[in-house]
Amino acid sequence: IAERTAYMTVQTAIEVGSEAALHFLRRYRDHPSEEVQRALAAAWDRFDRARYAHEILAHLSYQSYLMVTTPEDLRTLGALGGWQRLMIHGSYRVEDLTALIVPDRLTHLALDAPHPVEGLSWLSAFPRLSSVYVGTDVDGAVAGQVPAWVAEFETPSSAERTHLGE
Structure with missing residues (x-):
């Protein structure tokens, strides 16, 4: 089936949102189109x-960004072996993120809520992390807590991505 047709078919089934639609979507989970x-x-x-x-x-x-809103979402993804790209929507506890995200799996993280008072040093729990977006501006001291192996660190006021370690 053509890529655009497959995409439109999937979108229609998603809009239906029923049990039958979920069963139907299983046909497309191996589709090669990103x-x-x-x-x-x-x-x-x-x-x-x-x-x-x-x-x-x-x-x-292909693991695109996946929005999570609760610790239960993280537990569910952990049961799958983790996810590469996560967008954390809403408030969060650092303890939940470090305990429930599979460390060796996470490569991209977006946090839309203000960074925690603990700063960002907790990101060192994720050795494969290469890209971080924080939804609020941070001062230089907090930005300095981002592990050196993170290649891209971005905040809302970043005119362009800051490449750390260069």
Whole structure:
């Protein structure tokens, strides 16, 4: 099936959002198109997340950013072996992130809430992390807490991505 047709078909099934739609979407979880796989990943909040994770997300070869809003979301993804790109939406506890995100899996992290009072040194718990976006501006001291191996660190006021370690 053509990429655009597959994408539109997936979008339609996502809009339906029923049990039958979830069953139908299983046909597309191995589709080679990144556009289709991104659409499937983005839809996990439209269905029962635990079930969707096991029936759809676990089979995706391309791991686009996935929005998580609760510690339970992180537990669900942890049961799959983790996820490479996470967008943490809303407030969070550092303890939840460091305990529930699979450390060796995470490569990209976006935090849309203000950074915690603990700063950003906790990012050192993720050895494969290469890109971090923080949804609020940080001062130089806090930015300096980002591990040296993180190649890209961005905040809202960044005119361009700051490449650390250069």
